[in-house]
Amino acid sequence: MQLVDQGRMELGESFVTHIDRCLDCRACETACPSGVEYGNLVEMARAQIAQNYKRPFASRMARDIVYRHLLPYPGRIATAARFLKFYQRSGLASLARSTGILRLLGLQDREKLPAENRFGIFLRATW
Secondary structure, three states, X not given: OHHHHOOOOOOOHHHHHHHHHOOOOOXXXXXXXXXXXXXXXXXXXXHHHHHHOOOOHHHHXXXXXXXXXXXXXXXXXXXXXXXXXHHHHHOHHXXXXXXXXXXXHOOOOOOOOOOOOOOOOOOOOOO
């Protein structure tokens, strides 16, 4: 992270992927014997990425939809969860895989969905 900040390392896809996968939970800070404040480093890295890295168009669109139009609205999350449940139970997932439409859209790896939600989380909105 320091190398990118100092301009000695390219702000590439590998670095961006690594930072994107960090939850920024800061659990690593308590485990670090040197007391490195990783949270601050991750925040600086994310600022660098936002300012200097142009994400692919599809990624920018997906992030915009999720962060601005889905996550701030619990009702929309519940609706998306209901659609996901229908997609999993109706056989649409199997149909989409078998027809190759996911590969055509570049979604074959992203379609690997979590196990079916049997507990009703987000499926019954109470708000």
